[in-house]
Amino acid sequence: MNEECGVFAGILFDKNENIIDKTIKSLSSIQHRGIQSCGVCISYCGYNQMLFKDSGLVSNVFNFHKKKDFNGNMAIGHVRYSTVNGDLRENAQPLKIKFKNDYLYLVHNGHIPNVLVIKNELSKTAKFETQTDSEVILIKIISEFEKNNLDISFENIGKVLSTFFDKGAYCLCFLYKDKIFAFRDKFGFRPLWFCQTNDGFFVASEDIAFKDFNIDKKIEIMPGFGVELDLNNFEIKKFDYSHKKKMCVFEHIYFSHINSNIFNYNIFEQRKKFGEIIAKKNIKLKNRCDIVVPVVNSGICAAISVSKVLNLPLNFAILKNKKQNRTFIEVENLRHKKIEQKFKIKKELIKNKKIILVDDSMVRGTTAKNLVGNLYKAGAKEIHMLIASPMLINTCLFGVDIRDQNELIASKYKNVKNLSKELGLTSLCFIDLFDIKNIYPKDEYCFDCFL
């Protein structure tokens, strides 16, 4: 499973320029999408491909020494988010497969639900080396091409994807000889961007990946579309004609970077809007509370709006240990320990205060449980928690990475009063599903995790 991974691809016009620096910069900018492993494949106009991938963060894996090994003007790259079981080094991407006399390389962000059926069928003739959906995509493409005597092209890959992977979520970038092909599935669950700069063409999961580039043109690839790149041209093309948009609202709530623009919305503005909705629902707290405290970093945008709407001071009384990454994906016993180390509370800002605590979402409730206890210890008189999204009561194959509904604290307690009591809060409030749906065009977004 690779639901929140990040992908990157690029070509520099000048064959003698090296793309490794831009690749590493871009991958670092989308590091929040996956911290387990990362990798790149670099090639010189389609020749001398060099593939390297490993567990760890981009800055560690591609440190100064490693960077020196790479030279080429074409690249694809990946940052990987994996579930606990999928945390094996061999699952790192890019993946590669031999086709005729060359290799086809792939990076993938998404999840294919019917993957086992296809995998079983392929297992009769093919050998799998990873536990990823991505490898099944790669092997299926090649097996179809061999069976039907087809060559690698945008259209041929698109046909296999829209025929056999029509139930899945995928943003894919392929590198083959001197071409790059990128695809976004018809649902558009995950984001994908293209840009042209003064020195090349680039594709990435989020436009934050292009932040240091000299951009001439920036285009969000729409669901069912892809882009074909070579040294001279880019062409955005449709490959799937069904209209089934199901863009994941959690990209707006949590996954994407605050400075990205996703599905035609600016993430910062969108999260502020969620904050506004939850604040307006809680106007009564204006005269009762003293300060608004964001859960760093995920609650900051919403907290800005809450503070503004309620006219209460925004107080960064919770600090985050800089070294700590996203704790959400840690194994059970480690998660609690890590969350203890993740936050530091500034007691002097909390003592004797009635506080409004703001976060983007509540999943297992680990964050809330930890913070509430420690905020009371720090002297808080009351804690009113505002969550800038609806109650997460359902598992979704394409959204938040939880497979067992029992793990979702909102599903366990169902009503907000009980949940609030369980967490030891003075009050608790979520956005109503109706209110969040209302700000989006009808039938274009996926809200399944709230249903």
Ligand code: 5GP
């Ligand atoms: P909880 O602590 O309630 O289990 O999870 C909520 C916290 O985890 C929130 O602060 C939110 O920012 C973050 N979060 C929500 N969904 C996800 C997800 O799918 N993956 C990761 N890594 N973090 C998440």
Ligand code: MG
């Ligand atoms: Mg968080």
